[in-house]
Amino acid sequence: MARNPTDDVSQVVLLLDVNPFFWGADAERLNGSVGITFDQYFQHALMFLNGILLLNHTNKIVVIATGSSTCGFLYDSTATENISESITSKGKTKSQESRSELITQSMQEFVSKEEEAVKANPDSSKVQYSNFSGSLAMALCYIQRVLREPLPHPQPRILCLQGSPDAPYQYISVMNSIFSAQRNGIPIDACVIGNQHSAFLQQASHITGGIYMKPPQPDGLFEYLMMIFATDLFSRQFLQLPRPVGVDFRASCFCHKKTIDMGYVCSVCLSIFCKHHQTCSTCGATFSKSNLTAITGMKRKAPPS
């Protein structure tokens, strides 16, 4: 990362996975037991947010919900200050007590909107995935706006609380988001609750210098959040934090959005394909078949051990 923070003022953007197909009733049938209910998960996240705001007077938080087809802002600690002021002028009590209520309320609104969206467009092939690329892009746009404000601004970072599996069809947009986060020096932390590791998030935290973690006991989510993900960028220079065990660097092909180990790469624009094509669909370069067979033939040979 380019910048070395000198203080612990942070701007945390939390991407909360609320995909009903992951948390819902028949989630167990789809994904196996998660070990934590949505209610617990949501409570833990709320307490974590309280904790972040407790740490510093000037810490800021933003919560973005990721649904199966939509995503949206649930809470922005800078914007709600103004809202709460208008509440008090009517003589009501306010302050942080209402923060949890505010988030819960906007969460309910979001879920009902999500329900309509799913009903309106029942595309069963995509719904079990979360619209992660959308919320990641929203987070980056938000941070970009903060960074453009006059100095000083807080140290931004993104935390993804992800449950549902990676959507291969989002590969390109997710990777593009990751690279722009890297360019801006924004670390992406990832806490995966689902049963399998997330290759997207492994790569995201690897590339941007964030922390990737899949808690072995998801019901103790809050402890993991407080121990590891509450650490601000300044303190990270001095603390021992979990290191990545291994990163799944597999890519998705551009033609069928399948995750592949081995494939064809365009020699001009580096697009990835699972099958041989006459021309590259991205840049239009034409490939000749004759050279290819020779090379693939060589590649298939077992490496000398």
Place this chain on the structure above:
Amino acid sequence: MPRVRVVSRNFMEMVAALPAAKLDLLYDRHWTCQAVLRSLPPLGKQYVMRLLYVENAVPVKSLQEWAQPDALSKHQVAIDRLEQLRVILAERKKEVCYRMNPKFQKQLRQALSTGGGPPRDVVSGSIAARTPSLEDLDNYAMKQWESVLLQLVSCASDGPTGPQNSFITKVFQRAGLLSVPNEKESLSITDLGFQFLLMDTNSQLWQLVREYVTTAEDRGTDSGELIGFLLELGFHHVGEAYGVNSLPPALQKVLEELAALGLVQLQKGRSESWYIPTKLASNLSASLSDSSDWQSSEGFVVVETNFKVYAYTSSKLQTEILRCFARLEYQLPNLVVAALTKESVNTALASGISAEQIISFLRKHAHPHVSQRIPVVPETVSDQLRLWETDRNRVELAPAYFYDDFPTMDIYEAVVAHARDLGGLLYEDASARRLVVRADLHEDMRMFIRKQSSGTAAQRR
């Protein structure tokens, strides 16, 4: 700005120096716990968060494993700080273990799960309509604060003194910013006072508040209670009315004095009165944390390479501060034009202000149009200011001893060599066999010379 941190840390040191019982009493309220948490160094905060839900005592070794090996010094600073503030308590069994202060732990856990709630009840209903707008409140706070500083300045300029608030004068005297008047001299500003004027608002506030708390004990206010209230004040919402009557009587009196500093605004109704915290109060607690200064004040000064200073201000205080080190040339309704001249800067240097302080003042208050420029203060100006300062230090006085009348050249040379080895040789004149050596080495030199001359005498014999 390191000074803010030094001053505010001093305040927390004062908190840490409270007796254990008083400190524990302070932790009965979760606002003070939160304020203390925020004042900790970043690593300390992380440790508190990590220990918050740990019931057992944690051995020192396990804590050490949290930090990276090359950051152990920072780790130790954080742990020491936590122990000083009794956030963690040491237990010595087989090895040293730390357990979190149960009161602190309980309060913070509650704050975490509920998110807090307002520290005191907001006065509602009819009064809310009469609270001033945020803008009015800011103006009020700034006006109040400026009038406080003007009291200090008016003593410096010997100009027409405004209405003096005896409480503020006393605090100034106590902080050593104003001299204590006696028969010969009247009230006058000290070197420290001049330096104080050039600091930023938060450090000024902290210094006054600190002095204020130390004087509170003498006047019978419980300092623990006062500190608790000051820490809590930062969590109040700016621009909202809080009832005075719910406070203990000692604090009610304190409020009047805080109002004089501009931290709160007092309003009196028919049967009850209430106070409204201003931005100064919330900034106070924000600057308590160890993080670098987090305040954006509107700058107004443009410095040009020809030593002219244009200050877009109509504030009397700012003009007076400028007058400390610059010659005012003319004054327009919203603009003061001044020049940094050798005379004006020399007067400033003579009254104890350093060139660095002047430069940092100009840099910090730079007009937005020039604040993006690097460097903000033109190099010619900053260099010249530093040169003027070093000009004053051209002659350095050091007490010394003068030695002459050496019998032989050999002895003389041996003595000179010895003095040089000690690093105290100030002057030598070989042809006249004289040398000058720093006074603190005199005993050593005398012994050496005696030994030398007796040695040669023995040889001669």
